[in-house]
Amino acid sequence: MESMDIAVAYAMWGAIGIMGTASCGWLLFGRRRQARATCRRARSLAIARA
Structure with a gap:
C-alpha cells in the first residue's frame, strides 16, 4: 500500500482510540x-457520524 486517504486514516485512528479507551x-x-451497551453506543455513534 503506497498511500491511504486521509479520511480513512482519521476514521481508523478514531476507532482505535475509542477501542483503547473502552478497553482501559x-x-x-x-x-x-x-x-x-457500550458497544451498541459506539456503533450507533459511528453510524451517525458516517
Whole structure:
C-alpha cells in the first residue's frame, strides 16, 4: 500500500482510540457488565457520524 486517504486514516485512528479507551475502562475500573451497551453506543455513534 503506497498511500491511504486521509479520511480513512482519521476514521481508523478514531476507532482505535475509542477501542483503547473502552478497553482501559474495562480493565482499570471493572466496567465489564455494560460491555454490550457500550458497544451498541459506539456503533450507533459511528453510524451517525458516517
